[in-house]
Amino acid sequence: xxxxxxxxxxxxxxxxxxxxxxxxxxxxxxxxxxxxxxxxQCTLTAALGDKLAGSTLAVGGDGRYFGKEATLKIIQICAGxxxxxxxxxxxxxxxxxxxxxxxRKYATDGGIILTASHNPGGPNADFGIKYNIxxxxxxxxxxxxAIFEMTKTISSYKxxxxxxxxxxxxxxxxxxxxxxxFTVQVVDSVSDYVAYMKEIFDFNALKxxxxxxxxxxxxxxxxxxxxGVMGPYAQKVFVEELGTPTDNxxxxxxxxxxxxxxxxxxxxxxxxxxxxxxxGRHGFGAAFDGDGDRNMILGKNAFxxxxxxxxxxxxxxxxxxPYFAKTGVKGFxxxxxxxxxxxxxxxxxxxxxxxxxxxxxxxxxxxxxxxLSLCGEESFGTGSDHIREKDGLWAVLAWxxxxxxxxxxxxxxxxxxxxxxxRNFYTRYDYENCESDPANQMMKNLNCFVxxxxxxxxxxxxxxxTYTIEKIDNFSYTDPVDASVSKNQGIRIIFADGSRxxxxxxxxGSSGATIRLYIEGYxxxxxxxxxxxxxxxxxxxxxxxxxxxxxxxxGRDKPTVIT
Ligand code: VG1
Ligand code: CO
Numbered sequence: 001x002x003x004x005x006x007x008x009x010x011x012x013x014x015x016x017x018x019x020x021x022x023x024x025x026x027x028x029x030x031x032x033x034x035x036x037x038x039x040x041q042c043t044l045t046a047a048l049g050d051k052l053a054g055s056t057l058a059v060g061g062d063g064r065y066f067g068k069e070a071t072l073k074i075i076q077i078c079a080g081x082x083x084x085x086x087x088x089x090x091x092x093x094x095x096x097x098x099x100x101x102x103x104r105k106y107a108t109d110g111g112i113i114l115t116a117s118h119n120p121g122g123p124n125a126d127f128g129i130k131y132n133i134x135x136x137x138x139x140x141x142x143x144x145x146a147i148f149e150m151t152k153t154i155s156s157y158k159x160x161x162x163x164x165x166x167x168x169x170x171x172x173x174x175x176x177x178x179x180x181x182f183t184v185q186v187v188d189s190v191s192d193y194v195a196y197m198k199e200i201f202d203f204n205a206l207k208x209x210x211x212x213x214x215x216x217x218x219x220x221x222x223x224x225x226x227x228g229v230m231g232p233y234a235q236k237v238f239v240e241e242l243g244t245p246t247d248n249x250x251x252x253x254x255x256x257x258x259x260x261x262x263x264x265x266x267x268x269x270x271x272x273x274x275x276x277x278x279x280g281r282h283g284f285g286a287a288f289d290g291d292g293d294r295n296m297i298l299g300k301n302a303f304x305x306x307x308x309x310x311x312x313x314x315x316x317x318x319x320x321x322p323y324f325a326k327t328g329v330k331g332f333x334x335x336x337x338x339x340x341x342x343x344x345x346x347x348x349x350x351x352x353x354x355x356x357x358x359x360x361x362x363x364x365x366x367x368x369x370x371x372l373s374l375c376g377e378e379s380f381g382t383g384s385d386h387i388r389e390k391d392g393l394w395a396v397l398a399w400x401x402x403x404x405x406x407x408x409x410x411x412x413x414x415x416x417x418x419x420x421x422x423r424n425f426y427t428r429y430d431y432e433n434c435e436s437d438p439a440n441q442m443m444k445n446l447n448c449f450v451x452x453x454x455x456x457x458x459x460x461x462x463x464x465x466t467y468t469i470e471k472i473d474n475f476s477y478t479d480p481v482d483a484s485v486s487k488n489q490g491i492r493i494i495f496a497d498g499s500r501x502x503x504x505x506x507x508x509g510s511s512g513a514t515i516r517l518y519i520e521g522y523x524x525x526x527x528x529x530x531x532x533x534x535x536x537x538x539x540x541x542x543x544x545x546x547x548x549x550x551x552x553x554x555g556r557d558k559p560t561v562i563t
Pocket of ligand 1: 021289335360377507516
């Protein structure tokens, strides 16, 4: 029997601008009457316009609280709007990179990802909705701006409230809505994603590395999925494909509240992994965030690979990965706050290297234009043009490919890299959940600092170091492909020796303001390489605090997270 779509009258709502990566709010906000429906309608209409009726879309999420409910609602809204087909994740669970993979593999018109990524989940935590376009990547700013504009004028949404979909078994379900066929296909994204990884990497070589070969003992790995969506993917790749014992993959059952963890793979929130690795029993450790696009890589004794270095090392060693032998290497890119370590590799290899604003959406155009193969962010994001999202598990397999090929430990690979290129010392300070007014005031003051050309050539001294300002600006990016301009992407204070201080406000926080302070300093003297970034960068940190008056304004005497 056919179903009927309804048009529900609703009110415009403001203050919904999507941030660095979709719209993130407390779950309770999304649970308000018509809120999720409104935002989804605005998203679909703004993103697809005339193409919405008859389109095919993918839907999946990281399994956090409210995800299943939202998934079913989204399918009903799709049906209400005349969408032809929805590819939905089995039980609603699909990592962000897997959604990108599915959008591309099945050539859908776009997809919706239900995640607040590395933000905590549960009835009192966060939720998020993010739209990806047909290339598999996050919607560009033109689309997110259009969504925002529509939230101010929306007056109704369309839904098919009687549509009853079962997402617990894989396969196809057919419906008739307003006299037209509507198909829901429940996909096994784990199989699709893992099949793709097997095309990209040499799984036999990886197996040899983990199990031991040619008289070499195997590398004992520890993989921590932080109770997020990556559990099933890690299980399939490590246990089923590579023969890793089950004990070596932990927190691999997805939970609605991530078991109370803050699913952000950094030294603070993934302290469990760090402590295990410190015991020296594993040669390699990795953690993912809730939606599986981020990665943290550790070596034996918890040797920490800074994400910016991770990017540079992979750039230097892409020949260890079969995919790049097929596609060739077409250029590198990093987000603006990410250290310049990769730039050095690009220079040596004569590759283009782009500096884009924070957030993965800026890489997609470059990839589609065939100018970018590998890119990354300092925030534990690494990826390539195999999809259009950063990809945590891909990064782990890339690292293992390097280790297998070079027959070296993580620490040896990094040391060798620094010996060749010098070390870009790097640290990031996060001041999470500050009050908004003082944080905005600080940025306002910094904008004044930037506007005052008298600050150029000014010197700042801290301890025995003196730094002279060479350039200051609020980073602006002109997309080399479509010439779109993105302004106000972060305050940069660049010194004569190339050291940098960067300030920006997070676009993914769900309440208050999160200030991010990024510090980079370059050293070529091998004697410095084993020193701690906190020691080496201390003078620059002090100068950053002095210029910004961060502590006075926010009342914070230390950051909540140091990376
Ligand atoms: C943060 C990171 C940024 C990343 C974004 C989304 O944004 O800094 O590099 O792309 O999160 O990552 P912000 O605006 O809070 O600094 V994820 O894993 O949340 O998709
Ligand atoms: Co994420």
